[in-house]
Amino acid sequence: MVFSIKAIILENQKILPDFYRMVLAVPSIAREAEPGQFVMLKTSNTLDPLLKRPISIHRINKAEGTIALVYQVIGRGTNLLSQITQGELEVMGPLGNGFYWKKDYKKVAIVGGGCGIAPLPALAEELVKDGKEVYVLLGAQTREKLLCVADFQQLGCKVQVTTDDGSYGTKGFVTEILQEFILNTKIDQVYCCGPLPMTKGVIKLTKENLIPCQVSLEERMACGIGACLGCACKVRNEDGTITYKKVCHDGPVFTSSEVIIDD
Amino acid sequence: MVFSIKAIILENQKILPDFYRMVLAVPSIAREAEPGQFVMLKTSNTLDPLLKRPISIHRINKAEGTIALVYQVIGRGTNLLSQITQGELEVMGPLGNGFYWKKDYKKVAIVGGGCGIAPLPALAEELVKDGKEVYVLLGAQTREKLLCVADFQQLGCKVQVTTDDGSYGTKGFVTEILQEFILNTKIDQVYCCGPLPMTKGVIKLTKENLIPCQVSLEERMACGIGACLGCACKVRNEDGTITYKKVCHDGPVFTSSEVIIDD
Amino acid sequence: MTNLAVEVAGIKLKNPVLTASGCYGFGQEYNRLYDISRLGGIMTKGTTLEPRLGNPTPRLAETPAGILNSIGLQNPGIDRVIEEEIPWLRQFDVAIIANISGYSFDEFEEMATRLDGVPGVDALEINISCPNVKGGGMAFGTDPNTAALVVKRVRAKTKLPLIVKLSPNVTDITEIARAVESEGADAVSLINTILGMAIDIKNRRPVLANVLGGLSGPAVKPVAVRMVYQVSKAVKVPIIGMGGITSFEDAIEFMLAGASAVAIGAGNFVNPFTPLEVITGLEEWLDKEGIKDIRELVGALKA
Amino acid sequence: MTNLAVEVAGIKLKNPVLTASGCYGFGQEYNRLYDISRLGGIMTKGTTLEPRLGNPTPRLAETPAGILNSIGLQNPGIDRVIEEEIPWLRQFDVAIIANISGYSFDEFEEMATRLDGVPGVDALEINISCPNVKGGGMAFGTDPNTAALVVKRVRAKTKLPLIVKLSPNVTDITEIARAVESEGADAVSLINTILGMAIDIKNRRPVLANVLGGLSGPAVKPVAVRMVYQVSKAVKVPIIGMGGITSFEDAIEFMLAGASAVAIGAGNFVNPFTPLEVITGLEEWLDKEGIKDIRELVGALKA
Ligand SMILES: Cc1cc2nc3c(=O)[nH]c(=O)nc-3n(C[C@H](O)[C@H](O)[C@H](O)COP(=O)(O)OP(=O)(O)OC[C@H]3O[C@@H](n4cnc5c(N)ncnc54)[C@H](O)[C@@H]3O)c2cc1C
Ligand SMILES: Cc1cc2nc3c(=O)[nH]c(=O)nc-3n(C[C@H](O)[C@H](O)[C@H](O)COP(=O)(O)OP(=O)(O)OC[C@H]3O[C@@H](n4cnc5c(N)ncnc54)[C@H](O)[C@@H]3O)c2cc1C
Numbered sequence A, B: 001m002v003f004s005i006k007a008i009i010l011e012n013q014k015i016l017p018d019f020y021r022m023v024l025a026v027p028s029i030a031r032e033a034e035p036g037q038f039v040m041l042k043t044s045n046t047l048d049p050l051l052k053r054p055i056s057i058h059r060i061n062k063a064e065g066t067i068a069l070v071y072q073v074i075g076r077g078t079n080l081l082s083q084i085t086q087g088e089l090e091v092m093g094p095l096g097n098g099f100y101w102k103k104d105y106k107k108v109a110i111v112g113g114g115c116g117i118a119p120l121p122a123l124a125e126e127l128v129k130d131g132k133e134v135y136v137l138l139g140a141q142t143r144e145k146l147l148c149v150a151d152f153q154q155l156g157c158k159v160q161v162t163t164d165d166g167s168y169g170t171k172g173f174v175t176e177i178l179q180e181f182i183l184n185t186k187i188d189q190v191y192c193c194g195p196l197p198m199t200k201g202v203i204k205l206t207k208e209n210l211i212p213c214q215v216s217l218e219e220r221m222a223c224g225i226g227a228c229l230g231c232a233c234k235v236r237n238e239d240g241t242i243t244y245k246k247v248c249h250d251g252p253v254f255t256s257s258e259v260i261i262d263d
Numbered sequence C, D: 001m002t003n004l005a006v007e008v009a010g011i012k013l014k015n016p017v018l019t020a021s022g023c024y025g026f027g028q029e030y031n032r033l034y035d036i037s038r039l040g041g042i043m044t045k046g047t048t049l050e051p052r053l054g055n056p057t058p059r060l061a062e063t064p065a066g067i068l069n070s071i072g073l074q075n076p077g078i079d080r081v082i083e084e085e086i087p088w089l090r091q092f093d094v095a096i097i098a099n100i101s102g103y104s105f106d107e108f109e110e111m112a113t114r115l116d117g118v119p120g121v122d123a124l125e126i127n128i129s130c131p132n133v134k135g136g137g138m139a140f141g142t143d144p145n146t147a148a149l150v151v152k153r154v155r156a157k158t159k160l161p162l163i164v165k166l167s168p169n170v171t172d173i174t175e176i177a178r179a180v181e182s183e184g185a186d187a188v189s190l191i192n193t194i195l196g197m198a199i200d201i202k203n204r205r206p207v208l209a210n211v212l213g214g215l216s217g218p219a220v221k222p223v224a225v226r227m228v229y230q231v232s233k234a235v236k237v238p239i240i241g242m243g244g245i246t247s248f249e250d251a252i253e254f255m256l257a258g259a260s261a262v263a264i265g266a267g268n269f270v271n272p273f274t275p276l277e278v279i280t281g282l283e284e285w286l287d288k289e290g291i292k293d294i295r296e297l298v299g300a301l302k303a
């Protein structure tokens, strides 16, 4: 089921200079939501901006009927969103295919970068509940743009952090610590969400090391549910042919082996 | 001087089912404002609605640097306006030519109908200050749409009211009581603001009775300051030729003898 | 009870609200949100003879009150549409209008032939106006002779009602409308998207990988209403009006201007329930206004 | 110090930001808000040979992110413009581009003759694209031969630089652009308004007394940017780009697409300081990006 309804804004506050955390009371969506899925948000009650904005589900609280989102203010839509402090918001969701895991996974690694970290705590929570040992590797430009460290720590994950400028954790890129890490630890699955260069790096490393990997992708969206074909992503099918899948409907999570990321 | 600046919203509250009263702290505009002038308000921080809305100045408080507006919610712009409860608002003004009066006027009549009553208290206040005896004749569809009675009473004006349904004052049209009134009282000037049929009626009556009359008109506006020629109003010039004047710049107040109101 | 039913090109629609081609897939997605049999009809995603991958991404750009798209007719090809999509859609009580795009007269002809007699298909919408495909598409729709010839050739191959979708990217749309009417179009639909462009100033590149795209959404509504009005004065066949409809009031504008039915494209993205809200809105408004039959509105503009 | 100065059609502009014809009168009104000499130039309200009353009201309709107007060239006639408006405007350090509209070739010719040598006038903008006047106006701008002939006849009567204002209501704007270039246009300006319509559903009448009007404002920006891009590939003369500019980012879009200067029309209504904010915005942005000369942007789109 997909819902398009008014959610009540319980919280919408700045958590870092450019980032906001929003909590929405929206039981129908919370009930169905799975880690890796996203929602589309109307950012204005006028016709401009026209389109809804896709934002991943950051935390899911089925008991309380709430979902939390974490978003970066980068353009007009997210800017307007950050100014709404109370009241209702039109939300459509839950959308897309989330992350998957198998019973027999023992150790898994979550690799996140920039605002791609936002959806990963919901995943970590489920994985921990399911008894996996969850390693989390995070990358950010700088301390002021580093998301969710506390979320992962509270869940009992083992967290390692890199920042480009060394202001938190190790200085460098998250792919560097991933490389080291997978040499020393047997990982059943890597989950990845972050900027494209990072995603590419992670795909390359996991491929070389024969570790299955799921990546969450972004693409510009209009409908968000698979009807407009706007959010195409090139994939290699099992028969070797190349076609497009829809990020909003077939993704945003894909197995790294199928997606083709152009430069 | 015309200003285009951010005003601080001090108040924006419902005063009748469809009407709001807004008080803005905007010293520059308050300082220059005169009765009958108007402002243009941005109703959204997006590009839709695109245009500012013209709203008359209802009260002017030069000492406190505030102006008050009274507006009816009729479409998208005024609807959005009514939802802004605090913060800042882009305002351009004061605009147009207001009402005028002469030292030697003794008794004047103010005739207002519907939301056309909104600008008249500012006028009444100045006229009272200037020592005129101010008679106020108001018309509204019904009690729930009747504006500003208390404003006029507090200023010491003699107020008569008609409502179409008789729910307040006399049942009937304000033009009916105007007719009676001008037969019995020598009036130096009539000021009129209201719906077009009322304005036409008032123009006709004052013309028949040779009473000078000023009317405030409305027209759709884009620039609000005379640059776009959108708000044309047909006028008869002294030499008999017919041309257009600009409601925003030459009006909104015109002498009734010059304007030509088509059907 | 107010009558909402209309007839366009010989198809009976239980209400005049359709969904526009390319904005609604083949109905499956929105059926997850509501029962799509509540619609008057569905104009299916533009189909070509062969399967097509479509254009590279980004394919979408948001503009003020509008949206640019350069999907480029990604579709599984006519045969799979006939085998898979139409049969699924048939289970619903909703008119099915199959939108087809050709790269040559022969392709149009061939698709019409294959669709003729396919159970469930109520009409063909001939897209001679897609701005997003090179060598074809819009070229058919900007010249009256070419437009007429497409219709003539398709007309000979099928008994299905033909709805011709007109391009707004022309000096005089009435000329094209008259040309296709004269060759047997049973209705015209308009407008398709207006050719536009957006630039990402940071990287100095077009936002769309395809450089140009088609503009639709509320931004184009005044242009669409104008064209519907002009075309309604120029031809006798019914008009399906579209371009920027997001409310029942918008739908009434189109009907007063001369449209017998309306279609909702980008409005689905703004709010997935737009088509239903338009239907309910029309119903309530007609009721309130004491109008017994929605057909009274068609072309009822006083001008 | 970043250079903002550009040259268009032989006129030196201290910055590339002009105000569009009909949206800024002759400058007097906005001069009450700020010193208009800060602008690069002013394109004056469209003038005709004889004084004109313009169209009946309503002349304006708001549309999603846009505005429809049907002013109908209300103006005091060319002689009063020469006697009263231009002399007033001359006191400011700002380029004056006189916009003229004719109802016949003769009228265009006559106005060009009268304006030739008028002190203060830096160039003529020949409006062959006004959609708001019957029998003339846009008709000149939708046919390449007619457009070329207007330019040819005007060219013979004046030494002033000629900027030809193109209509977007055409199938192929590059054809018109090439035609006027070949007859000596020194620059082209685009776009004029797109023909549109809005309907008041309550009284079943067009909102505009004139029925049709011209659409401008942010809604049309993608169409305008596309046309500037297309024309820049088709002709060598410089382009003055306009259509929906409300921010410096919009101005950069037009310049990357190929415009040497930009003009602001409806943007003045949204915020009277728009032209100044665009100038300051450009300055700061160029500075931040380390671009020394704004002319680097012109046509610098990577596509
Ligand atoms: C499935 C998915 C999940 C996402 N989850 C998150 C999240 O949890 N937190 C977060 O901060 N961001 C997330 N994003 C990115 C977020 O959608 C964009 O940052 C946002 O749409 C920008 O909108 P804007 O109006 O502020 O920017 P503008 O640049 O003004 O937007 C212009 C247009 O481009 C689109 N757009 C711009 N950037 C992106 C982008 N990166 N991806 C897709 N569309 C884009 C907008 O939706 C809009 O249609 C996600 C994107 C996708 C596709
Ligand atoms: C000089 C002047 C002073 C005014 N003073 C007041 C006042 O004090 N209180 C008050 O309640 N109303 C006043 N009005 C009317 C007020 O401007 C309109 O009610 C308002 O613009 C409606 O906007 P909307 O978006 O709610 O309606 P919509 O119908 O959605 O507006 C669509 C467009 O039409 C224009 N428009 C609609 N109605 C009018 C109208 N009556 N006059 C001019 N433009 C209109 C809008 O500005 C907008 O551009 C005044 C109008 C003018 C011209």
Ligand SMILES: Cc1cc2nc3c(=O)[nH]c(=O)nc-3n(C[C@H](O)[C@H](O)[C@H](O)COP(=O)(O)O)c2cc1C
Binding pocket: A228, A230, C020, C021, C022, C023, C045, C046, C047, C067, C069, C071, C073, C099, C127, C130, C165, C190, C191, C192, C193, C215, C216, C217, C218, C220, C242, C243, C244, C245, C263, C264, C265, C266, C267
């Ligand atoms: C994403 C998208 C895809 C479209 N695909 C098609 C198509 O395949 N065939 C077609 O005839 N029109 C197509 N159109 C045009 C629409 O059917 C419609 O004519 C246009 O968008 C105007 O309506 P709107 O403003 O309601 O969107 C498409 C439009 C959009 C936005």
Ligand SMILES: Cc1cc2nc3c(=O)[nH]c(=O)nc-3n(C[C@H](O)[C@H](O)[C@H](O)COP(=O)(O)O)c2cc1C
Binding pocket: B228, B230, D020, D021, D022, D023, D045, D046, D047, D067, D069, D071, D073, D099, D127, D130, D165, D191, D192, D193, D215, D216, D217, D218, D220, D242, D243, D244, D245, D263, D264, D265, D266, D267
């Ligand atoms: C109210 C109004 C009046 C206009 N009058 C003229 C005119 O007299 N001559 C002309 O060439 N263009 C005229 N235009 C067109 C503008 O100059 C400009 O080309 C168009 O509005 C697109 O720019 P914009 O979107 O910034 O408004 C007018 C536009 C508006 C909105």
Ligand code: FES
Binding pocket: A220, A221, A222, A223, A224, A225, A226, A227, A228, A229, A230, A231, A232, A246, A247, A248, A249
């Ligand atoms: S956004 Fe429409 S198909 Fe994905």
Ligand code: FES
Binding pocket: B220, B221, B222, B223, B224, B225, B226, B227, B228, B229, B230, B231, B232, B246, B247, B248, B249
């Ligand atoms: S609103 Fe522009 S001239 Fe009056």
